[in-house]
Amino acid sequence: MTSQPGGVDSNSAETEKMDSQKNENLLNLALDTSSAERERSLELNVGYDIEENTWEVIVKYHGSLQELTGRGIVVEELIAGYAILTVPESAMDSLALTEQIEYVEKPKRLFFADILGNSAACFAPGSQLSQNFTGKGVLVAVIDSGISYWNEDFRHADGTTRIRFLWDQVLGQEFDESQINAALATGSRQAAQEIVPSIDTTGHGTAVAGIAAGNGGRAGIAYAGMARESDLLIVRLGSPRADSFPRTTELMRALTYAVNKSVELQMPLAVNLSFGNTYGAHNGTSLVERFLDNLSEIGRSVICVGSGNEGASGGHVGGSVNVTGRTDNELTNIVNQIDAAVDENITRVELVVGSYETGLNVQLWKEYVDRYLVILVSPSGESFQVDTDRPGKQIYRLQQTQILLYNGEPAPYMTSQEIYFDFLPGSGNRYLDQGVWTFQLRPLRTITGNYTFYLPSGTVRGANTRFVRPTPDVTLTIPSTAVKVVTVGAYDPVYESYADFSGRGYLYQEQVNSRTSDTYVKPDLAAPGVGVLAPNRDGGYSPVTGTSFATPFVTGAAAVLMQWGIVMGNDPYLYGEKVKAYLRKGAKGIRGEREYPNPRVGYGALCVENSLPG
Numbered sequence: 001m002t003s004q005p006g007g008v009d010s011n012s013a014e015t016e017k018m019d020s021q022k023n024e025n026l027l028n029l030a031l032d033t034s035s036a037e038r039e040r041s042l043e044l045n046v047g048y049d050i051e052e053n054t055w056e057v058i059v060k061y062h063g064s065l066q067e068l069t070g071r072g073i074v075v076e077e078l079i080a081g082y083a084i085l086t087v088p089e090s091a092m093d094s095l096a097l098t099e100q101i102e103y104v105e106k107p108k109r110l111f112f113a114d115i116l117g118n119s120a121a122c123f124a125p126g127s128q129l130s131q132n133f134t135g136k137g138v139l140v141a142v143i144d145s146g147i148s149y150w151n152e153d154f155r156h157a158d159g160t161t162r163i164r165f166l167w168d169q170v171l172g173q174e175f176d177e178s179q180i181n182a183a184l185a186t187g188s189r190q191a192a193q194e195i196v197p198s199i200d201t202t203g204h205g206t207a208v209a210g211i212a213a214g215n216g217g218r219a220g221i222a223y224a225g226m227a228r229e230s231d232l233l234i235v236r237l238g239s240p241r242a243d244s245f246p247r248t249t250e251l252m253r254a255l256t257y258a259v260n261k262s263v264e265l266q267m268p269l270a271v272n273l274s275f276g277n278t279y280g281a282h283n284g285t286s287l288v289e290r291f292l293d294n295l296s297e298i299g300r301s302v303i304c305v306g307s308g309n310e311g312a313s314g315g316h317v318g319g320s321v322n323v324t325g326r327t328d329n330e331l332t333n334i335v336n337q338i339d340a341a342v343d344e345n346i347t348r349v350e351l352v353v354g355s356y357e358t359g360l361n362v363q364l365w366k367e368y369v370d371r372y373l374v375i376l377v378s379p380s381g382e383s384f385q386v387d388t389d390r391p392g393k394q395i396y397r398l399q400q401t402q403i404l405l406y407n408g409e410p411a412p413y414m415t416s417q418e419i420y421f422d423f424l425p426g427s428g429n430r431y432l433d434q435g436v437w438t439f440q441l442r443p444l445r446t447i448t449g450n451y452t453f454y455l456p457s458g459t460v461r462g463a464n465t466r467f468v469r470p471t472p473d474v475t476l477t478i479p480s481t482a483v484k485v486v487t488v489g490a491y492d493p494v495y496e497s498y499a500d501f502s503g504r505g506y507l508y509q510e511q512v513n514s515r516t517s518d519t520y521v522k523p524d525l526a527a528p529g530v531g532v533l534a535p536n537r538d539g540g541y542s543p544v545t546g547t548s549f550a551t552p553f554v555t556g557a558a559a560v561l562m563q564w565g566i567v568m569g570n571d572p573y574l575y576g577e578k579v580k581a582y583l584r585k586g587a588k589g590i591r592g593e594r595e596y597p598n599p600r601v602g603y604g605a606l607c608v609e610n611s612l613p614g
Contacts, residue, residue: 024106026105030045031093032393033404037402049086058084059082061101062102064100082287105287109277109460110276112275121226121606122608135228135270137563138227138267140559141261141272142235143254146168149161149234151539159184164233169253169254202537206536210534210535211549227563233258235254237250248288259301269301271304272555274549278477281416282481283414287413293484306487306490307503310477310503313470315456315458315461316472317349321451348438349453350467351468354464368415370446371445374440379435387444403424406419452474486580488524488551489526490527490546490550494531495591498600501547506521525554526550526601532550571613584602589605
């Protein structure tokens with residue numbers, strides 16, 4: 001490898017040979033990186049337990065995994081051929097060699113999507129429609145930060161709980177309705193906590209549950225949620241460390257639990273997920289996205305997921321470089337372009353790194369058929385270049401910042417290629433070099449030319465760290481990108497306008513024109529997500545904003561539709577994609593949106609009245 005101004009690790013070529021094509025790129029990079037460097041990274045150490053020296057990983061498999069237990073590997077089987085494994089670090093290299101293992105991924109962190117509703121959703125409190133359809137007989141699962149079970153919004157008229165089960169992953173305990181009722185019967189919150197010690201420390205889950213299924217409590221029906229007589233299933237997501245975020249492994253466990261409970265109780269299920277992350281190709285191909293699609297086919301369920309709040313965060317850039325096409329002498333042309341001092345076809349993407357950033361990562365996704373030179377230029381002008389046809393790990397240093405780079409290859413479930421940049425403070429430094437960093441894309445042989453860049457969620461980076469000219473499209477967070485879930489964006493019900501923070505869908509119009517009526521449209525629809533009044537953990541009501549709080553409107557609406565269809569016997573097959581189809585068909589127009597579907601609000605705004613058949 002040619003030496004660059006910042007310097008390069010000469011041992012990186014040997015490291016490439018250890019990489020497994022059954023592992024996702026991020027996992028390969030993590031395994032090839034020292035524990036000291038991983039500790040300074042935002043993502044590389046997620047899934048690693050430093051005390052036990054083990055990795056938690058997600059696998060897709062076939063057959064039996066029983067033989068793994070003999071290697072000291074703990075196997076937690078989920079459903080549909082997915083499992084979570086706890087693997088000693090010494091056994092990670094051989095894991096992918098196991099014939100039954102098809103693919104391995106690291107967990108990813110999940111971020112809650114925070115930043116007057118029922119009437120806007122054509123489901124006004126007190127109307128005949130809301131009186132006749134209450135979600136009764138349907139199980140609403142809220143997988144979130146927990147719930148304030150003491151809150152009267154989640155009780156029956158006699159004071160007993162509407163919560164059938166509460167699984168607190170933080171405590172590692174499940175509580176059933178009899179235990180919760182015993183806690184409520186004490187008449188004291190303090191005494192109740194001794195029986196059921198589960199709490200909602202942030203209030204996020206309580207607000208979400210209230211919008212989806214609260215009954216208004218003492219405030220009355222005017223403050224009720226969408227499915228006010230539904231039964232509740234609550235999962236408080238756990239996190240491996242006190243100062244950490246929940247991970248995708250906790251989500252997969254929670255979803256498996258919810259579906260199994262709905263089958264056990266023989267009740268239709270509406271699931272609410274109000275969180276996501278930005279790592280991935282955003283095309284439904286990761287194991288978590290595919291898991292949700294497979295899960296959607298088990299039992300009678302609907303999964304509703306918020307599109308996230310990355311629309312205006314400046315964390316994404318997408319576009320196309322110049323298309324060179326294929327030529328008879330393309331190899332000669334490629335060599336000439338690599339040696340060329342100046343190339344007018346260079347595309348520049350500028351990234352501002354703000355002050356006091358302790359770490360950052362950048363994903364570049366492209367079609368594998370396209371070949372670029374990627375040149376990274378630091379604020380002071382130091383640079384290195386990478387040929388996207390050279391796979392594996394490389395290490396560079398520009399100014400006082402160390403860059404771990406992983407040049408990926410296509411995976412068994414995707415055709416795209418990832419180039420991953422992990423920015424770490426150099427030895428002896430606490431922060432990254434601030435200023436404008438520039439990615440230069442020089443096309444060598446390009447057929448499509450399409451590319452997308454992603455930063456971590458706005459939750460974990462400074463407000464000043466963002467792309468200079470961001471692209472708001474394709475800012476949906478994962479797992480809202482799964483094909484079979486109902487993806488929910490947000491709009492402002494007061495001004496009847498799209499909320500600019502709401503994650504958006506498709507970028508390349510030519511790819512969308514032929515598929516705007518099929519399952520790839522995201523989001524599916526929008527719901528009120530600005531200034532929504534919701535229960536708080538102390539028993540009152542507070543305004544909340546974000547797609548986190550738009551999603552439960554749709555979750556509650558799905559429960560209402562399943563009540564009409566399954567519980568009331570009008571349509572025993574009203575679940576899954578059929579519910580999504582009815583919600584899309586009933587959606588109403590939003591001010592300023594002229595064509596539907598579109599990448600901002602999908603087919604329009606939630607309207608329960610129009611979505612109910614007949």
